[in-house]
Amino acid sequence: MSDRTAVEGVSDKRTAILEATLDLISERGFHNTPVSLIARTAGVSAGIVYHYFSSKEELINELYRGVKLETIRAMLADYARDLSLQERFLGIWSNYVQFSLNQPTKGLFLEQFENSPYIKHVMGEDFVQALAPFFDLFEQGMDEGVFKPLPPVVLFDLGFSAASSLVKRHVAGVVVLDDELVQAAANACWDAVLR
Amino acid sequence: MSDRTAVEGVSDKRTAILEATLDLISERGFHNTPVSLIARTAGVSAGIVYHYFSSKEELINELYRGVKLETIRAMLADYARDLSLQERFLGIWSNYVQFSLNQPTKGLFLEQFENSPYIKHVMGEDFVQALAPFFDLFEQGMDEGVFKPLPPVVLFDLGFSAASSLVKRHVAGVVVLDDELVQAAANACWDAVLR
Amino acid sequence: MSDRTAVEGVSDKRTAILEATLDLISERGFHNTPVSLIARTAGVSAGIVYHYFSSKEELINELYRGVKLETIRAMLADYARDLSLQERFLGIWSNYVQFSLNQPTKGLFLEQFENSPYIKHVMGEDFVQALAPFFDLFEQGMDEGVFKPLPPVVLFDLGFSAASSLVKRHVAGVVVLDDELVQAAANACWDAVLR
Amino acid sequence: MSDRTAVEGVSDKRTAILEATLDLISERGFHNTPVSLIARTAGVSAGIVYHYFSSKEELINELYRGVKLETIRAMLADYARDLSLQERFLGIWSNYVQFSLNQPTKGLFLEQFENSPYIKHVMGEDFVQALAPFFDLFEQGMDEGVFKPLPPVVLFDLGFSAASSLVKRHVAGVVVLDDELVQAAANACWDAVLR
């Protein structure tokens, strides 16, 4: 037990810092979120943050990587090659919406991060791996002549850009994203990629 | 000339401040863009900024309103009710892409602003008016049974979300948005909204 | 008429500036009273203040001299050598209280000014003249053996310090300075100077 | 010694800041005493001031409370109910004068503070307790028919207002407050409160 405590003790604080950072930044923004506040929220001292992360920037980058990977993986939950193209496509859509609605801070954080010139994002090998199923999906769809003959990234945007926009609308209270609407929107995007 | 000087003289500095703010924020972010740098870039003193704007926040809000309105109007250039639904839809698409590629700082600024919890955006009557043609378009399309029976905002997202994503891909160097690709993407989104 | 307008026009603005300064400083303090606010309150431009006064400091000094002289003169209204010592003493007391209650801003301003190291007060010949009756009173009282044999300034403080303290109590709402109380206090101070 | 160091270590900087603030403000005024100068004089960084005080205003308020309490307590040194009314009264007088002459900055600071609309003073329970002996003195004096039948605050002002005025005269060089003069003045004020 002392072993676990020791081991988890470490990651506990690290995790607490990351979670506090996520919550604070998603509702206050990068600036307006001082390290001292992150520390207080996480229940640790300001100094210890620099034991786990070399700088505030690295902390935020680390958080970005984690949240981004988690989001990608959530989108691909249940993804299986033996499902039809459409089943996989629609599955990603509903996974994404469900995840975003359950974890609103993560979406807000990602959008903020990705639209800020403040911090340059560096992606590593694990991202390439995590994203592979998307390319797999679109390449298979093109090979089979089911999808429009466009670069996979373009198909990706055609297929999923609207999803995050709609989630923002929902968060803003402009629309209510119930199952029916999600399915309708997902099917509309399916029409967009379909040849 | 003395006429123009007199007239423009009043707003010259104000305009210079707004333009400097746009350029700096789009490439450096909200923070990392001190008022002192804005002033220096605009060729004015730091103090005078507060003669034209009551705070940095108000300056940025004012800038947002101006850029947003300009973008909306650019999208609707040539918009005319006697054009077909598809012509109008595709026109908006190409107007948007063209404007975004010509004025990359404005798109970057808008995305950053709209995804930041830092500043709350307040829109006024002029926005409602400027956006009217979009609602006009989608409502007419639904009335005629051409578009899917979905809320106008949803149709808007289905129709245009991908556009800004693709522009970002272009700016990031991932794809090259030539005319052919823009048309293909625009037509794909047309498929998305089409019944 | 044009003559009067021209002449009064000048002093009108000067007076308006002085009055605005008095009101603002008495309720906001020296700092926290920018020249720009003084100008706005007086209904003039900021620049013109420097036509009438060479600096903010001089403006305040000028104001001090005027208010101080006015206060001294108000205390000595009705002062006449043919009145008894006690009549003159009590007259000063009630004049002071009456003036202070009617013109609360002036007392506040004087106290603030005289207790601030910010601005060094320079008094001129007119002050010496205006204050002469006080010395006259106390010297006569000493010569006649009616007052305690103390320096006139000391007799002055013994005789009148309590007056301003009581006015402040009244302004603060701690006591109500009605006629009866003023007379009682004045008589008590008369006891203090009386041999 | 290590003990004292440890104990004092905590409040050392806080105390240094308060002392520097007192000295600087008493000779320069509230404004004209920037926080940066306070910090430099105290031998600390500017930032740390905000670790101990939430703002410059709070710092000054805190200082006021401390100096005021110290002054009140100094006035009441040796105060004892078994002394006669007159002994107590005259003791307060000489305590006050002695304290003021020994600690001229404190008197200057108090006067400046109390006559400035800049900062609103809030007094707490400790003030009420510290001031109790004054009320005790005046109420007893009235009950015994020794003092004039006036509100305690009024008796207080009649009894002690002149003291601070005279100290200011001394500081200004107008009179020399030697023991003889202090006693004469104190006795004169005793006459003022005496029935």
Added chain:
DNA sequence: TATGAATGAGGCTTCATTCAT
């Protein structure tokens, strides 16, 4: 006389980061 835009120094405060303990 009069305006008010403009300047620029300086004030208060915040905050990422370090370091003695």
Added chain:
DNA sequence: AATGAATGAAGCCTCATTCAT
């Protein structure tokens, strides 16, 4: 591994004063 006092650079903003008109 942990604390939190401490630093000092930098940010936003104010304001006395000037000057072109």
